[in-house]
Amino acid sequence: MKFHILLLNILLFSFLACSSPYQNNVTFENERIELLEIDTSWQDKIIKPNSYWKKKLTKTQYSILREKDTEAPFNHVYNSNKKAGLYLCAGCDNPLFTSSTKFNSGTGWPSFWDPYFGKSVLIGADNSLGMSRDEVVCARCDGHLGHVFSDGPKPTGLRYCMNGESLKFVGENNSERVVFAQGCFWCVEEIFEVLNGVDNVVSGYAGGTEENPSYKQVGSGSTSHAEAIEISYNPDKISYEELLKVYFNAGDITQVNGQGNDRGTQYRSILFYNNAEQKQQIDNYIKMLENSGKYNKKIAVEVLPASKFYIAEKYHQNYVKLNPNQGYVRSVSIPRYEKAIKNFPELLK
Numbered sequence: 001m002k003f004h005i006l007l008l009n010i011l012l013f014s015f016l017a018c019s020s021p022y023q024n025n026v027t028f029e030n031e032r033i034e035l036l037e038i039d040t041s042w043q044d045k046i047i048k049p050n051s052y053w054k055k056k057l058t059k060t061q062y063s064i065l066r067e068k069d070t071e072a073p074f075n076h077v078y079n080s081n082k083k084a085g086l087y088l089c090a091g092c093d094n095p096l097f098t099s100s101t102k103f104n105s106g107t108g109w110p111s112f113w114d115p116y117f118g119k120s121v122l123i124g125a126d127n128s129l130g131m132s133r134d135e136v137v138c139a140r141c142d143g144h145l146g147h148v149f150s151d152g153p154k155p156t157g158l159r160y161c162m163n164g165e166s167l168k169f170v171g172e173n174n175s176e177r178v179v180f181a182q183g184c185f186w187c188v189e190e191i192f193e194v195l196n197g198v199d200n201v202v203s204g205y206a207g208g209t210e211e212n213p214s215y216k217q218v219g220s221g222s223t224s225h226a227e228a229i230e231i232s233y234n235p236d237k238i239s240y241e242e243l244l245k246v247y248f249n250a251g252d253i254t255q256v257n258g259q260g261n262d263r264g265t266q267y268r269s270i271l272f273y274n275n276a277e278q279k280q281q282i283d284n285y286i287k288m289l290e291n292s293g294k295y296n297k298k299i300a301v302e303v304l305p306a307s308k309f310y311i312a313e314k315y316h317q318n319y320v321k322l323n324p325n326q327g328y329v330r331s332v333s334i335p336r337y338e339k340a341i342k343n344f345p346e347l348l349k
């Protein structure tokens with residue numbers, strides 16, 4: 001039952017995000033919170049006899065979830081799954097991880113750097129196989145999921161090494177997310193919003209280590225974050241390479257730690273990649289630009305693995321559309337937007 005509620009909610013969330021991106025000031029933030037509230041309301045643990053699990057699970061799932069078996073590496077489709085969505089417990093549908101914290105660890109098992117919420121997983125000691133490891137189990141049904149190691153990426157430094165068979169993926173409608181930074185997020189959000197195949201763009205902060213940064217902190221340059229945008233797009237309609245094309249034609253990509261008159265590390269340019277394939281595409285694109293002879297300075301875009309994206313305060317979302325007469329918007333954002341979209345007319349909605 002809960003599975004259906006979750007699915008319905010994700011569909012509703014997609015609909016809201018697509019149909020009224022700014023009129024009601026609906027943002028991903030609200031929808032995420034709703035998703036979180038609905039799906040994390042359980043109180044009771046699920047304690048069932050083995051006969052129940054034998055009936056409910058496949059043989060492989062049973063051997064992993066209930067008997068702590070481990071699947072062969074590079075064997076499960078979730079290992080290379082790059083789609084946006086949630087990973088639930090295959091035994092009880094408890095939400096365990098989101099795609100936004102998934103990374104390619106190279107181990108052959110689906111890897112994440114942070115659980116979905118406080119009641120996703122529990123950690124216990126596992127001294128089997130002559131090793132001392134931290135076992136990860138589902139906090140609701142105690143099903144064995146995998147282990148956690150302290151060699152993961154920032155910001156947690158953890159690697160939750162999961163068995164794909166322990167998980168159940170629930171994806172959004174063919175949707176992927178990427179995070180880009182290129183100066184003031186008001187401007188960049190507006191540029192990417194008008195692309196065909198882009199469902200939503202959210203302004204926020206990324207690239208730093210401080211948790212839950214505010215605009216005041218980031219804007220004043222007192223954090224290591226940069227203003228950034230998270231783009232949700234349909235890869236069937238716009239490719240990652242096309243997004244890169246827009247990015248490299250949307251601002252001054254040679255400016256170090258700034259964009260125009262906005263100067264400071266909070267305005268630096270960063271491309272966050274979700275996987276090795278994206279990194280390769282970025283590297284190739286930069287090499288192509290450097291070899292083009294078009295730039296007399298080095299490309300100043302940082303290329304970093306995806307890290308946690310913090311959604312900015314509500315009043316920053318769709319700022320240009322909602323505040324067309326604001327001074328900065330008139331003198332900086334709109335001219336920048338108009339200049340940028342001339343570079344890729346074929347990609348516009």
Ligand SMILES: [Zn+2]
Pocket residue numbers: 089090091092093094138139140141142143
């Ligand atoms: Zn479970």
